Amino acid sequence: MPLQILYFAWMRARIGRGEDEIAWTPALSTVGALLDHLAGVSPAHAQALADRSAVRVAVNQDYAGPDAAVRDGDEIAIFPPVTGGSGAEASACAIDIRVQTADFDVGAEYAAAATGPATGGVALFVGQVRGRDGADEVAAMTLEHYPGMTEREIDRIAREAAERWPLQAIRIIHRVGRLMPGDRIVLVIAASAHRAAAFDACAFLIDWLKTRAPFWKLEETPDGERWVAAKSSDDDAALRWQTPSDGKRGAA
Structure with missing residues (x-):
């Protein structure tokens, strides 16, 4: 299954759409590698992802860092910083x-x-x-x-x-x-x-x-x-x- 990429807030506005669907390959096996790939999709993607300190990522609705694994069929959400087990x-x-x-x-x-x-x-x-x-x-x-x-x-x-x-x-x-x-x-x-x-x-x-x-x-x-x-x-x-x-x- 392809990767489902979701964009929120001003990232969606800058990229010009709310989602992308791309084929997973071993070269896209980490969040950092995926962001590098997406930055090359278009000038709008490059601009939106230029400042990585302003980029947050969730993999299957869990926050994920640049070294987090990305697997075939994952849902990846990309968004700016948000505003503003149980015992x-x-x-x-x-x-x-x-x-x-x-x-x-x-x-x-x-x-x-x-x-x-x-x-x-x-x-x-x-x-x-x-x-x-x-x-x-x-x-x-x-x-x-x-x-x-x-x-x-x-x-x-x-x-x-x-x-x-x-x-x-x-x-x-x-x-x-x-x-x-x-x-x-x-x-x-x-x-x-x-x-x-x-x-x-x-x-x-x-x-x-x-x-x-x-x-x-x-x-x-x-x-x-x-x-x-x-x-x-x-x-x-x-x-x-x-x-x-x-x-x-x-x-x-």
Whole structure:
């Protein structure tokens, strides 16, 4: 079977199409070799893939580095940086994850997360569309995602939080599609017996969500459309959960 190549966000726009299908050969057995090959397909491909530091790759919906294996029939997703196993504790935590176009009821979601008899603290974060980004007005924003991989990555993030903190419930809702200023984008709820765990877990969830889940934002401004670049401040926020002893990100 051929390789299915998918492009997202501004890479799709620069290349001029959302996917390619190419025959696999032994010369394309790693991600790095495949990127080198694709850069030679057309000038548009070469431009989109010129800065490899701005290229992220997933093989069959798992993040992959340049040395990762590529096999016949694989699905390869290529995209820019995103904008912005479970143990016993994770299995005891009720995890609810949704990616949807519809709005959500914050009060109803809070009530659902706070019903556990052992719950003593609930931390909640809501992100919404800004009407101004720096000096520029934003008329609307369209959120794009990678269906399938997005839900898997959010689930991994939630389970990581449930392993690190004693949580009773995690609820994450992220909207996609075209949104207007003031519209809600994302809801993150962490419920625990104690406030410290709820606060830390909620902060961890949104920090990792903004840097690891494959979402991209296209803003509409008076000067036209523009893709929102990944922010170093989001990366810095995620790094505070790094644990030097085991390479995981955990409370600093």
